[in-house]
Amino acid sequence: MTPISRRSFLAATAGLAAAPAFGQSGGSNPDIAIIGAGAAGIAAARRIAAAGKRAIILEAADRVGGRCLTDARKFGVPVDLGAHWIHMPDINPVAKLAPGAGLDVYPAPRGQRLRIGRRYAREGELEDFLAALVRCNRAIQDAARGKADVSCAQAMPKDLGDLQPAIEFFLGPFGCGKDLKDISAVDFAKSAERDIDAFCRQGFGALLAKLAEGLPLELSTPVSLVDAFGRSAVELVTARGRITARAVIVTASTNVLASGKLKFTPDLPKRQLDACDRLSLGSYDRIILELPDNPLGLERDDLLFEKAENERTASLLANVGGANLAFIDVGGKFGRDLAARGERAMTAFATEWLTGLYGTDIGKAVGKSHATQWNASPWALGAFSAAAVGGQPSRRVLMEPFRDRVFFAGEAVHETLWGTVGGAWESGERAAAAALRLFGIVSKPPEQPKVAPQVQRPARAPRPVR
Numbered sequence: 348m349t350p351i352s353r354r355s356f357l358a359a360t361a362g363l364a365a366a367p368a369f370g371q372s373g374g375s376n377p378d379i380a381i382i383g384a385g386a387a388g389i390a391a392a393r394r395i396a397a398a399g400k401r402a403i404i405l406e407a408a409d410r411v412g413g414r415c416l417t418d419a420r421k422f423g424v425p426v427d428l429g430a431h432w433i434h435m436p437d438i439n440p441v442a443k444l445a446p447g448a449g450l451d452v453y454p455a456p457r458g459q460r461l462r463i464g465r466r467y468a469r470e471g472e473l474e475d476f477l478a479a480l481v482r483c484n485r486a487i488q489d490a491a492r493g494k495a496d497v498s499c500a501q502a503m504p505k506d507l508g509d510l511q512p513a514i515e516f517f518l519g520p521f522g523c524g525k526d527l528k529d530i531s532a533v534d535f536a537k538s539a540e541r542d543i544d545a546f547c548r549q550g551f552g553a554l555l556a557k558l559a560e561g562l563p564l565e566l567s568t569p570v571s572l573v574d575a576f577g578r579s580a581v582e583l584v585t586a587r588g589r590i591t592a593r594a595v596i597v598t599a600s601t602n603v604l605a606s607g608k609l610k611f612t613p614d615l616p617k618r619q620l621d622a623c624d625r626l627s628l629g630s631y632d633r634i635i636l637e638l639p640d641n642p643l644g645l646e647r648d649d650l651l652f653e654k655a656e657n658e659r660t661a662s663l664l665a666n667v668g669g670a671n672l673a674f675i676d677v678g679g680k681f682g683r684d685l686a687a688r689g690e691r692a693m694t695a696f697a698t699e700w701l702t703g704l705y706g707t708d709i710g711k712a713v714g715k716s717h718a719t720q721w722n723a724s725p726w727a728l729g730a731f732s733a734a735a736v737g738g739q740p741s742r743r744v745l746m747e748p749f750r751d752r753v754f755f756a757g758e759a760v761h762e763t764l765w766g767t768v769g770g771a772w773e774s775g776e777r778a779a780a781a782a783l784r785l786f787g788i789v790s791k792p793p794e795q796p797k798v799a800p801q802v803q804r805p806a807r808a809p810r811p812v813r
């Protein structure tokens with residue numbers, strides 16, 4: 348992060364008098380300013396409003412939701428371009444708010460299919476796959492109890508045979524957005540159970556947008572500097588003027604923080620900068636294909652993996668929400684390299700991959716298509732965090748306030764629900780509770796959910812084999 352002196356800060360802000368002033372929110376002097384209108388920022392703002400304090404959310408993009416975004420225009424139906432799976436809906440704080448917001452959450456089918464070449468895995472083969480997954484989870488759990496952290500790759504059993512690439516994809520790029528060699532065994536082991544899921548009919552991003560309605564919010568307002576020199580206030584430099592608040596909640600992703608796009612004065616402590624590096628975002632992207640007339644013969648919200656031979660693989664979610672849409676998700680290093688080659692290359696991969704699995708020319712069946720590129724999305728710069736070896740404690744380091752009035756929140760700032768919307772939400776509530784304490788308002792921060800044993804985590808019950 349580039350250091351900035353007090354002098355350069357004053358010079359940088361001198362010209363701002365001419366910038367358009369803050370709009371309808373009238374929020375130039377809020378009690379608490381929140382940087383970012385993703386899940387963490389929305390949760391924080393709701394909590395602060397409920398406590399009777401004035402908050403303002405400053406959002407760089409021209410929309411709310413951050414990495415949880417539903418598009419309803421590209422395909423004429425709601426399509427989640429970011430988060431889609433609502434994990435553990437019974438305890439997920441966002442899922443619980445859906446009925447009150449008038450949106451429907453329905454259970455995702457349990458289980459997944461496995462494709463081996465051009466046929467489905469037989470029952471025994473699927474059981475072998477699931478048993479191997481359980482064994483790998485257990486091996487990572489065991490390794491995480493060791494003296495020193497290791498990578499998940501180091502912890503894996505060495506006798507997985509030809510199941511290895513499929514299992515590596517499932518646990519690494521699909522589950523965490525990174526290859527197993529880049530993921531801390533301790534971080535993986537600490538993540539909470541995520542094997543029961545739901546979907547929001549109108550889209551997960553639409554649900555978040557609904558929950559943001561009525562909150563004081565300034566869109567298209569990137570914050571470039573957080574000046575925490577003051578004893579009783581923090582000044583923010585934004586593209587549309589300056590704001591002073593008693594406290595600030597920063598929800599920008601770890602990659603945005605590490606990029607130096609958002610500067611701090613005085614500089615953030617090295618341990619917090621290092622924490623951002625250790626909690627860098629993995630790569631996870633979605634290629635969406637319109638496939639009229641169900642050419643793959645799959646069911647609604649059918650999830651499928653392949654018994655891959657190498658890392659060039661993906662997951663398939665078919666007939667999403669009952670529409671003619673297929674989500675082909677790629678991640679890790681392969682997904683990152685593919686996404687860097689652009690939307691055409693991504694669509695070509697997805698089409699060829701499905702053609703290889705089903706033997707019919709899927710290219711002919713494809714209507715519209717679209718692919719996300721989250722690594723290039725300027726205010727995300729990646730998908731979600733997964734700690735590097737030795738990086739799990741960094742999540743706690745980011746929970747430390749900076750100069751007593753700058754609080755960090757976001758999916759990376761959660762020890763067990765990292766990488767999820769629910770985790771981001773809870774971290775936003777926790778940061779809001781901490782900021783409200785400056786005003787003498789004491790409320791109980793949300794408890795971290797109990798971590799269920801990981802050994803069962805990916806072993807969704809097998810679906811019947813056709």
Ligand SMILES: Cc1cc2nc3c(=O)[nH]c(=O)nc-3n(C[C@H](O)[C@H](O)[C@H](O)COP(=O)(O)OP(=O)(O)OC[C@H]3O[C@@H](n4cnc5c(N)ncnc54)[C@H](O)[C@@H]3O)c2cc1C
Binds near residue numbers: 382570631765771
């Ligand atoms: C493709 C994909 C699939 C995913 N799938 C799932 C899933 O199925 N289930 C699940 O639970 N999670 C999933 N996730 C993860 C989930 O989307 C994130 O964990 C969560 O949305 C992060 O919320 P957040 O508030 O921490 O950060 P963000 O959503 O990134 O919000 C931060 C906000 O801050 C803004 N911002 C950044 N810098 C500035 C600045 N300087 N000034 C002003 N504003 C700024 C950004 O524009 C953004 O709106 C997925 C993510 C991706 C990318």
